Amino acid sequence: MHWKYSRRVQISKSSTIREILKVTEQADMISFAGGLPAPDAFPLAEIQTAINTVLESNDIYGALQYGPTEGYAPLRQWIANYLSNRDQISISADEILIVTGSQQALDLIGKALIDVNDKVLVETPTYLGALQSFNQYCPEYVAIASDNEGLIPESINDEVASSAKFLYCIPNFQNPTGRRLPVQRRQTLAAKAKQNGLVLIEDDPYGDLDYQGQRLPGLYTLVPENTVYLGSFSKILTPGLRLGYVLANKQFIGKLVQLKQASDLHTPSLTQYIAYQILSKNNFLSYHIPKIRQLYSTRCQYMLQSLAQFMPKEVSWNQPEGGMFIWVELPENINATELLSEAINHKVVFVPGETFFAYTEKNNCLRLAFVTVPEEKINKGIKILADIIKHRMHLQQEKL
Template structure:
């Protein structure tokens, strides 16, 4: 006799994370993966963390291992408020178990089934997955290289609960919203009474100049802001935060309590200790320099290897990702299997679209692989594209022959 488990309707719709499934394939050691969004582990301040662990446990070990406040560790909330470029009260800061958890809490508090939520085209896949259990209708707002188009935002804003935006070095495209676009988007959202959920995990990873002010700084009462320590310190601690208007904070806090009571206090104290005395001001420039060099290596390799192949790509001004568009008729998902045969992996762009996907797109990370690996991988990718183009040409020839014969 087996017990009949009945799944919730939302669970019937859950599918394995497309990216996770792909990453499994690409974990083979002979594959150079440009797929994952893994920060370069050489940027992790291992020594500083070791000192912080020892200090926290030696000076306040029992408190660092006890249950703690759902809001987060007070000195860390203060540090977050201090580092943000607008007036933030630490009481508005909620420490989260990764910024991914912030998306889950926001979904619980703001999304009713079938409620409309606006997203970029394309958008961060993890946000779509976090929102999905609350069963929203995710609506894609037309976007260009500078982010969402304000006119399309205005056209689609009616009855939407919020628009989810990732203005800096976006995942997946690597694009950044310009100052003019931010002003226009902020104004359009305010005019429409549309709240903004602003996700900024990569903002500190700029290469030549800091990105413009966050959207939240322009209208704090109309925005929830999400940040993360994953890209400036280490992702394995799962530490992020959100900044919410006072009216919303209690509901997000209650959702947080129900989910995990509080974010691990030991890791909060580790990070709070490491961050003392301006550590990030010395540490983050090293990450920027490394990632800029790796971006340059990838852009150089792409310019060299993709010449004549009709492959489009951007030159991100920061972050971790670069966005490619294959020639007409080349499906990036189909291309992946061929690429893995040539020992290189990437993430197809299709899962990042809430609406109709552009099947020709794909995402490359330039931060996980080393410069020599990047050169090898891009050459292999170019070979894969060349092969796909040859197949395309052969198929077209065959079609023409068939048409001529008919």
């Protein structure tokens, strides 16, 4: 049988990270690859209690029934209240759409805004999952210059800003680099967006994972009329619930609702009811998020110490203030993708950096995820990786 696939399917590619994760199923593999939250941060007791409460309540039939596309009303209201209190801005539940993980939000936004060859601005590098989602709609990417503090707003000229459909960015502890955009750059970007009518897609799955608990103002608080904000419960509850949300003006939310109805009708009611039970009881996040921050901060510092101890001086990396990732740059003549094959043979796996670039791929970078790895394995894995890099550098030197 010859399947007559659509052009969309013909140009689609598997996620490099998902393919790499298959290797991590080996029990003796030390994985710095997956951007997975730490299982020991999952609130198991609260989840169990919430499930029992929902199953034993009068609302059980609502939890097991079809629901509104916009999402479970009490959960939407909780999100609106939470964001309003956290960021000192007035938000209505009508501006909230519950989605099946924030990855679905990226797909809906692509459907809503991108026509073939439309300009879409992205950071350098950027989140692979966003590129995968947007690629279906055949945009023309414009890679925005970035440095160790994130994207450089001044590199977006007025012509590019006014002609683009939107700019996609992760201001807080970006995937893959772990960078956080400074306040001044946020303000400059917001002003440029307002001046040129540029839509900002602010993806924020890591914003609550600031190790010091010092959150910077979101783009949607600086220029709300231009910003679509994406939030997720995957990193602060558990990804298995598959719950995210979109905050935007009511008109845009209405368009996304129409598209979501054609996609999956609504996000599963049961997981929404469970999440609401957890989030709405005893000010849950006020004590749960600090636990995650402490765990991740400890593992981050341990990896930074291991990098400093074992890596050659020619290798550099950032010092994250939060989140789940460290971005490593190797000497220019060391190819991280080629390095990966050798690392896997030594039971260590990471994600090569080139997969995160829309254009002008850099092949001497890699992403290390540290939050799921115990300290002793971090130390062992970084030493193995450093030894492989040193060996590669020695071989390169012999060729000269």
